[in-house]
Amino acid sequence: MSKLIFVNLPVTDLTRAIAFYEAVGARLNPQFTDETAACMVFSETIHAMLLTHDKYRMFTAKPIADAHAASGVLICLSAGSRAEVDDTVGRAAAAGGRADPGQTQDYGFMYGRSFEDPDGHHWEVMWMDMEAARKAMEKA
Template identity: 75%
Template structure:
């Protein structure tokens, strides 16, 4: 069985966040969703748990940082093409997120952009030609 990842994110407005993540391509898994949390599925192995602040506090005594002012983690999703990278960033901006809070990257064999969700969590999105990347690393 492949390993799964469940990214847990504190969100201020659960319905708004669910709509945002649906707009960028995740689907809601109703069996793990209630009024305090929503499981948003990007793939068979990638799940994002959106948690209200009260729910998030049940898992840690640490203060919840304001992701619009501070950064604790950068998340990255791979895409199958550079066009898909551009498309998800455009959908994120159309759904109330911010496109390209970080610099765009284009190295020929790798292309990346980013978006910020309504709560300030930054997602990097990238495409990479793995064979070309390995060849470039071998040359360097």
């Protein structure tokens, strides 16, 4: 069985967060969704669990960080093309996120941009031409 990853994110407005993540391409899994949490599926192996602050506090005694003020994690998703990177960041901005909180990375064989969701969680979207990357590494 493949391992799954569940990224748990505290959100201040669950309805807004669901709409945002649907806009950037995730789909809602109603089986693991209620009024305190929502499971957003990016792929067969990658899921984001959006948790209200009360729900999130059930899993940790630590204070919930304000992701607008401090960085605790950078989450990166792969994309199939440069255009998909741009499209995803554009959809994030249109849905109420912040486009490009980090610098655009363009190395020819690798291209990446980023966005923040409405709660300040930082996501990167990267495309890489694996064959060109392999050749670049051989030269180095």
